[in-house]
Amino acid sequence: MDYNAIFRVALKALARNKLRTVLTMLGIIIGVGAMICTVAIGEGASNQVQQQIASLGDDLVWIVAGSVNMHGVHMGAQATKTLTVEDAQAMMQIPFIKAVSPGVGTSGQAVYQGQNWASPVMGIGPSYFDIRKWPVAQGIPFSQQDVDTAANVCILGRTVIQNLFVEGQNPIGKTIRINNMPFRVLGVLQRKGLTPWGQDQDNIIMAPYTTVQKKLAGISWINNIMCSAISTKAIPAAEQQIEALLRQRHRLRPDEDDDFMIRSPIDIANAQAQSGRILTLLLASIASVSLLVGGIGIMNIMLVSVTERTREIGVRMAVGATEDDVQMQFLSEAVVLSLLGGAAGVVIGVFGSMVVSRMLHWPTLVPPEAIAIAVAFSAGVGVFFGYYPARKAARLDPIEALRYE
Amino acid sequence: MLREVLQSEPEIGVANGRAKVTPVIQVENLHRIYDLGEVQVHALRSVTMTVYSGEFVAIMGASGSGKTTLMNVLGCLDRATRGRYVLDGQDVSKLSKNELARIRNSKIGFVFQGFNLLPRTSALENVELPLIYSGVSHSERTKRAREALRSVGLEGRGEHHPAQLSGGQQQRVAIARALVTNPSLVVADEPTGNLDSRTSVEIMEILQRLNAERNITILLVTHEPDIARYAKRVVTFRDGKIRRDGMVEDRLDASRVLFDLPAIDEEEAEAG
Ligand SMILES: Nc1ncnc2c1ncn2[C@@H]1O[C@H](COP(=O)(O)OP(=O)(O)OP(=O)(O)O)[C@@H](O)[C@H]1O
Ligand SMILES: [Mg+2]
Numbered sequence: 064m065d066y067n068a069i070f071r072v073a074l075k076a077l078a079r080n081k082l083r084t085v086l087t088m089l090g091i092i093i094g095v096g097a098m099i100c101t102v103a104i105g106e107g108a109s110n111q112v113q114q115q116i117a118s119l120g121d122d123l124v125w126i127v128a129g130s131v132n133m134h135g136v137h138m139g140a141q142a143t144k145t146l147t148v149e150d151a152q153a154m155m156q157i158p159f160i161k162a163v164s165p166g167v168g169t170s171g172q173a174v175y176q177g178q179n180w181a182s183p184v185m186g187i188g189p190s191y192f193d194i195r196k197w198p199v200a201q202g203i204p205f206s207q208q209d210v211d212t213a214a215n216v217c218i219l220g221r222t223v224i225q226n227l228f229v230e231g232q233n234p235i236g237k238t239i240r241i242n243n244m245p246f247r248v249l250g251v252l253q254r255k256g257l258t259p260w261g262q263d264q265d266n267i268i269m270a271p272y273t274t275v276q277k278k279l280a281g282i283s284w285i286n287n288i289m290c291s292a293i294s295t296k297a298i299p300a301a302e303q304q305i306e307a308l309l310r311q312r313h314r315l316r317p318d319e320d321d322d323f324m325i326r327s328p329i330d331i332a333n334a335q336a337q338s339g340r341i342l343t344l345l346l347a348s349i350a351s352v353s354l355l356v357g358g359i360g361i362m363n364i365m366l367v368s369v370t371e372r373t374r375e376i377g378v379r380m381a382v383g384a385t386e387d388d389v390q391m392q393f394l395s396e397a398v399v400l401s402l403l404g405g406a407a408g409v410v411i412g413v414f415g416s417m418v419v420s421r422m423l424h425w426p427t428l429v430p431p432e433a434i435a436i437a438v439a440f441s442a443g444v445g446v447f448f449g450y451y452p453a454r455k456a457a458r459l460d461p462i463e464a465l466r467y468e
Numbered sequence: 469m470l471r472e473v474l475q476s477e478p479e480i481g482v483a484n485g486r487a488k489v490t491p492v493i494q495v496e497n498l499h500r501i502y503d504l505g506e507v508q509v510h511a512l513r514s515v516t517m518t519v520y521s522g523e524f525v526a527i528m529g530a531s532g533s534g535k536t537t538l539m540n541v542l543g544c545l546d547r548a549t550r551g552r553y554v555l556d557g558q559d560v561s562k563l564s565k566n567e568l569a570r571i572r573n574s575k576i577g578f579v580f581q582g583f584n585l586l587p588r589t590s591a592l593e594n595v596e597l598p599l600i601y602s603g604v605s606h607s608e609r610t611k612r613a614r615e616a617l618r619s620v621g622l623e624g625r626g627e628h629h630p631a632q633l634s635g636g637q638q639q640r641v642a643i644a645r646a647l648v649t650n651p652s653l654v655v656a657d658e659p660t661g662n663l664d665s666r667t668s669v670e671i672m673e674i675l676q677r678l679n680a681e682r683n684i685t686i687l688l689v690t691h692e693p694d695i696a697r698y699a700k701r702v703v704t705f706r707d708g709k710i711r712r713d714g715m716v717e718d719r720l721d722a723s724r725v726l727f728d729l730p731a732i733d734e735e736e737a738e739a740g
Contacts, residue, residue: 068600079588378584381545382598382645383573385566461545465584 073396076368077403084400087364090357091404091444092411095437097350099412101343102433104419107426116328118255120196121295122161124302126150126288126309127324143322144284145313148272151188151288153308159292159301164188165272166287169280173227173268175239180226184241184268186275187289194291202235202250205271213273217246220267221254241268242279261424298327354440357404358448365397365452376456377464390457397449398442405441409434491554492652492685493519493542498551500537500708511537512548513708521652522683524676526696526716529705535689536657538705542687543576543655544568556652573601577646579656583638585630585645591617592626595644602649616644620674636667643674647684654678657689665694666729672698673722698722 077084128146151165167186172179191197192204205216219227219234228234234248255264276282292301302325309323369376376389384392416427500512511534519525527535540546541553544560547568553561556575563571572578577598585594595613604612617626620640630638639659646654656675660668676698678684688699696702697720704712 067606374584375586378586379597379601380569381543381572381578381584383569383601383649385569385601387566388569388601462540465545465580 069392069395070399072392073399076372076396077400083364084403087360087400088357088404088407090353090355090360091401091441092357092408094350094353094355094357094444095405095408095441096411096415097346097353098437098440099409099429099433100415100419100427101346101350103412103416103427103429104346104425105343106428106430106433107416107420110428111426112331115331118196119328119331120194120291121328122292122298123194124160124290124292124298124305124325124327125166126290126305127326128284128286129322129324144282145322146285146288146309147283148276148285150309150312151285153312154288154290154305157301157304157308159297159304161291161293162190162194164191164194164289165285166191166289167272167275167280167282168286169275171241171268171279173223173239173241175227175237178227180223182220182223182266182268184270184275184279186270186272186280186285188272190291191269191289194289197255198253199250200253202248205249210271210273213277214271215244215246215274215278216249216270217241218250218252218269219248220252220265220269222263222266223268224251241270244278246270298329302327354444357401358444361397361400361445362448362452364400365393365449366455368396369393369452369456372456373459373464373467376459377461377467380459380461381465386457389459390453393453393456394446394449397453398445401441401445401449402438405438405444408441409437412437489520489522490557491518492521492523492556493517493687494552494554495542495548496552498538498541498548498553500534500541500546501549511708512541515551515708515710517703517710517713519685519687521685522679524679524686524698524700525688526699526702527687527689527705528691528693528696528702529711531691533705534708535705537708539655539657539687539689542653543578544571569601573598574649575652577643577649577651577654579639579642579646579654579659581658581661583630583635583642583662585638585641587631588629590627590629591622591633591641591644594630594641595626595648597645598649612648613644616648617641619647619678620644634667635663636670639663639667639671640674643671643678647678652685654684654686656686658691659688660690660692660695666726668692668695669722669725669729672720673726676722694720 126146128143148165151163154160154163164187169184169186170181171184172181174180188210189204189207192199199218202218204218205214208214209216217239224234227239228237234251237248238245239248240246252265252267252269257263270279272285276285290301290305292298305325306321310321313322315322376384379389379392413429416429419425420427495518496516498512498515499510502509502511515538527538529535537546541548542555544555544563545568547563548561551561552559555571558571560568560571578584585591586597592610592613595616596609599609599612614623614626617623620643622637622640622644625633625637625641628637630641633641639662642659643654646656654675659675660671663671672695675686675688679686686699688695690696697716697718699716700719701713701715703710
């Protein structure tokens with residue numbers, strides 16, 4: 064039998080009952096739509112993680128003071144005072160570590176010629192710019208000597224520049240006041256933009272960690288250490304050695320938890336994936352339930368259709384349709400039904416993922432394979448749930464079918 | 469009206485006025501028993517008959533005598549419980565459902581009392597239907613369907629749906645559908661049962677013409693003796709058995725009957 068003719072007959076039968084057809088397709092539409100959204104969010108998240116890893120540098124390892132789990136209580140990142148500059152210096156001996164920069168964080172009020180701006184202040188070592196792959200775009204970074212002498216020098220982020228200086232004014236060499244202390248501006252950082260969470264990374268003042276420790280924060284410990292491993296592959300080994308070294312230096316007994324946390328971009332990726340997982344799971348269950356319900360809906364409507372068209376089936380058989388012909392006709396009707404639903408679902412899914420990224424600021428990405436898979440899947444649903452009604456139609460006895468009222 | 473004849477081949481050959489006659493239908497000791505569990509209905513009891521190419525046979529008999537049952541078996545919609553059925557030289561008594569469908573498609577055309585056209589489907593598409601199942605290309609289907617519609621006098625009505633046609637016209641579409649595959653046998657079960665007398669004669673005119681011009685073998689079930697007179701041979705059934713089988717002596721010519729019928733307004737006739 065002519066497939067073109069089969070297809071046209073199927074379309075015609077569906078067009079005859081438009082509302083019913085659309086209602087029947089609803090389950091498939093929602094199912095496929097949710098499926099596309101799921102994939103779009105998952106893909107978007109992993110794409111974002113990739114970008115993040117790329118922007119963080121794939122050899123980055125950092126240590127944050129504090130413990131994930133101290134006596135069963137989640138502690139903040141600055142909950143301990145045990146991380147020191149000496150720890151950072153000791154880490155330079157680990158063969159897998161290429162560069163190290165101690166980090167101290169505080170906040171400061173910057174003033175320049177009556178302009179006032181509050182900004183986080185980070186105390187770092189000179190290698191920080193390399194480790195973070197975040198170069199000084201204008202001017203020069205500070206030197207080891209500035210660290211050793213705790214010099215009042217600073218590097219400013221773009222946002223700070225915008226808020227302290229007039230447009231077109233060259234900030235290099237100018238002296239600003241941070242918490243009422245004079246600091247000479249050595250350089251301006253390259254623009255970094257927002258974090259995926261919407262935090263402005265360019266609103267930052269960087270100074271030697273010694274200066275921040277002694278003059279701004281008034282502490283003897285540090286908050287974090289940034290390191291570069293010699294390669295991405297070396298990160299796990301480097302992490303192990305860092306942990307062993309720091310535990311030893313902090314004299315932790317085997318039954319004590321770490322008083323520091325070691326992080327790498329891979330951890331971020333995992334955390335990120337975790338946050339997307341709940342929504343993905345929700346959408347995936349909506350998708351599977353809808354596809355199931357949609358499939359049952361198709362089966363139901365096809366059974367109704369077979370009963371309604373019993374006489375037609377009888378006529379077709381009388382003029383020579385074989386069981387296979389009849390089965391093919393109803394099966395293709397079910398498949399056309401589910402494919403149309405699938406196509407509508409793809410449209411809705413793509414639209415829905417655009418809404419998700421607009422409303423939740425989540426990046427989404429619809430890969431072409433996902434559309435192909437969704438279409439194949441809906442065809443599969445049509446075949447699976449259309450089989451029984453089609454079989455039932457094919458098994459009808461022509462004489463009885465012709466007599467059916 | 470009927471002349472009892474012994475069924476012998478030479479005589480049929482003479483009756484048909486043909487030098488060479490080939491049997492289209494040969495049935496021997498055909499039985500059809502409906503098994504209803506508690507009772508068995510013996511609808512056909514040992515039917516033996518031969519129908520030759522080009523014959524026009526009317527099947528008569530009281531209600532329940534087994535006419536429809538026989539038509540279903542001869543039309544390959546149903547299989548006999550026992551007995552042999554050779555159609556066009558091929559034994560079809562033991563064929564599978566699928567093989568029977570193929571036979572129906574290539575060798576048999578059906579005309580039913582209730583027309584059995586597909587609703588909301590144009591006359592042309594209704595006529596094309598059998599060709600879809602014989603793998604004929606779209607353009608060829610349309611061409612042949614138009615031809616068939618022309619041969620039943622419905623050219624120009626191809627786009628009409630059954631609901632837009634009179635009963636007589638619907639039955640003509642059904643005849644066109646039966647003809648479109650060039651079958652060796654047309655089986656018509658009370659094709660005039662739902663039609664008024666004039667329209668019935670019009671249908672008989674078409675069947676007579678197809679029988680004469682295209683040598684199509686026709687089996688026609690009817691309750692009306694007047695309709696049977698348009699056939700060449702009448703077989704009468706009672707209780708699933710052949711009671712009488714003979715040639716029609718005073719055969720009617722439908723085109724002449726139509727000519728003689730009082731002229732009715734065309735529209736009124738079609739509305740019947
Ligand atoms: N599907 C069936 N199941 C059981 N019995 C049947 C079936 N079809 C027909 N019969 C029985 O077989 C016998 C012959 O029926 P059939 O329909 O062939 O009669 P008929 O000659 O066509 O009658 P009518 O003139 O009323 O159409 C009847 O007794 C009928 O009840
Ligand atoms: Mg009957």
